[in-house]
Amino acid sequence: MRALSETTKYTVFGVLFGFCFPIGAILFLYLAGYVPDNQGLVAVVVSAHDNALLYVIDSAPLFLGLFARIAGIRQDRLLEFSASLEHKVAIKTESLRRALDEAQKANDQIVHMAEHDALTGLLNRRRFHNELERWTLFALRYQRSLALIFIDLDNFKLVNDTYGHLAGDRYLVEVSNLLSRTMRTTDIVARWGGDEFAILLPETSREGAIRVANKLLHLFNASDIELDEQTVRPSASLGMALYPEHTTDIDTLIMYADAAMYEAKDAGRNCWRLYSASQHEMERVQEHIQWEARLRRALENDQFILFYQPLLRLSDNTTPGYEALLRMEDRNGELISPGLFLESAEHFGLSVPIDQMVIRKAARKIAALSDHRLWISLNLARTSLDDPELFEQIEKAVNENALGSGQLHIEITEMAALEYLDKTRTLITKLKSIGCSVVLDDFGHGPAFHFLQQLPVDMIKINGDLTRSLATQPGSQALVKDIVSLAQEKGVQVAAKCIEDENHIDLLRELGVDYAQGFAIGVPVEAIEQRIFLSHNVTQNEE
Structure with a gap:
């Protein structure tokens, strides 16, 4: 019965009621006294059919069946309309959900591009500066220390001139991947610009910064980067400054790390220097x-x-x-x-x-x-x-x-x-x-x-x-x-x-x-x- 349409169900019900009505009509006439009660069943039925009221009552199944069929048709149509409406709402809801998901993805991508370097995927300078501000405030409030490392790739111009612009980009990407894989999850790595990178080491002392610098130099010296079927071994000069040991001013901290990095380059490259207020470093800061x-x-x-x-x-x-x-x-x-x-x-x-x-x-x-x-x-x-x-x-x-x-x-x-x-x-x-x-x-x-x-x-x-x-x-x-x-x-x-x-x-x-x-x-x-x-x-x- 469940497989039948509502129109068929209502029609069947109408027919069943139609069959029941004559019997009910005769019973009604018998109880109402319109037919004699001292006759047999056949006589009662014959007498009932001689009464005009029976035909009035018997016409009810026709109208009942007609009404039942109309009601069934209307019910079918209502169910079809309801199902169609639910389907359309489901389609619109899914379309809206996909549009919102795509809009969110596009917005997330825009935010990511605004805060990350387009080539390497590392944080860019602006986002790194914001992180540096946040961590220095934390260090100042809770009396903690941190270290800032500037990295300048040695002979990057030679790589660009020898292997071409695209190979130079791949070189930068490979170096950034090396840095990302090596640093702790709490460390913050950024591309500062050109062939320069910056690393923020939260909760790091002087000794910890030196260990990281030695680790990075060893990493560079033990790595090979493939460029146009040629192997290039990266080299870098590192400069470090400590907060709050050297300064509590962010711009000065950046200046000190930059000065230490140039001190490393002047010392022959492929080494690190910790800012020490040497004459050469002071001259560079003074020049700024x-x-x-x-x-x-x-x-x-x-x-x-x-x-x-x-x-x-x-x-x-x-x-x-x-x-x-x-x-x-x-x-x-x-x-x-x-x-x-x-x-x-x-x-x-x-x-x-x-x-x-x-x-x-x-x-x-x-x-x-x-x-x-x-x-x-x-x-x-x-x-x-x-x-x-x-x-x-x-x-x-x-x-x-x-x-x-x-x-x-x-x-x-x-x-x-x-x-x-x-x-x-x-x-x-x-x-x-x-x-x-x-x-x-x-x-x-x-x-x-x-x-x-x-x-x-x-x-x-x-x-x-x-x-x-x-x-x-x-x-x-x-x-x-x-x-x-x-x-x-x-x-x-x-x-x-x-x-x-x-x-x-x-x-x-x-x-x-x-x-x-x-x-x-x-x-x-x-x-x-x-x-x-x-x-x-x-x-x-x-x-």
Whole structure:
């Protein structure tokens, strides 16, 4: 009976009741006295059929059966509708659950990328600094000690130049894996930048730090890394500083570990040094402090100068844009490259005001050359992405100088963009709303490929190590092709920087690169006007 539909069940019930009704009707007439009670059963039935009331009562099964069938049909339909509704709700619930799971995974991935190095998967500098702050507060409160170790890989540039950019990346990944496998679960390992790593050792004394340093050196000396069927043995210089023995200030602790690391490099490399306030270490710390004073003085006295390097558009050999390159003019008139002072500027929190100054100067230069309709790009420091006033400063410069759409290009390095992924996406959206173009600089480390769709930039600049190896490393050409293909798919232009050989220009055209920049294209100049004038005269002479 369970296998029958509700319509069939109700119909069967209606028929059964229909059969019962005549008997019930005759019994009713007999009890009501409408038929004589002194006759036999057959006579009673015959007499009952002579009574018109019997036919009225007998018609009830017809209506009852009809009602039962209608009720069964309605019941079937209600059950079908209920089952269909439950099925649809289950599908929607499962779809919503999957969407929430995917959104959570995507959010977790974004958070992970914002706190971890894209290449090695280790913590990045910002997250490591946060962990250092947390553990130093713990150590101060509970009177505990900790050690900070800085690691610089020896001869990493030689590995890059010999085996190529991709092999250099694999080398860094293998070293990070060695460190991760060796350190305790409570230790914190990070990629500080480039070929430098940092390790925080909580609850560690001087003796414990020395044991770890010896263990790391032994690990490096006993390990082999395979690169292009060649075996490379890693080597590193280690510098250590202790908290609170050496200092209770985080920035000073970092400075001391850095000074000790350079002391190890000067001692012949492949060794460790514990900060000891030696003359050489004190000189390096003092140099940092002196740089702070020089940078502050340069900001106050407007001693920062912008030089401009052209970008050649390979499709028509024109120069529509320039990159602003920062130089500092010392009191004796000497021009100082940013490689000498940017680290100190970031260390002492001066990168943000320097970037604000560069934005103002670049915007004024664009306005002064408004007749030529060119664009200028400028680099932002990593720490500027964390500046809440950054966009307001850029917007103010754009409005005050009446810059047109696409005349100001803002460059953000790939590593900084991944470190500050959420803030970078928000900043890009705001910059595009005021007509600025966005350039993703130093592109080509691999993991950023996946996140390019989350960063709606207008141009990507291939990192210099990759472009320098184009002629010698076939793998580099293949990687550039992949970058160009991805960029074209996203409608993004591609620029190659650090082009120092004119023979590379034709190769870049073959690979589909849009722009080229480097000394083979033009040296940085302070006066763009003069270069524009010369270019204009050359064009006229050719015509």
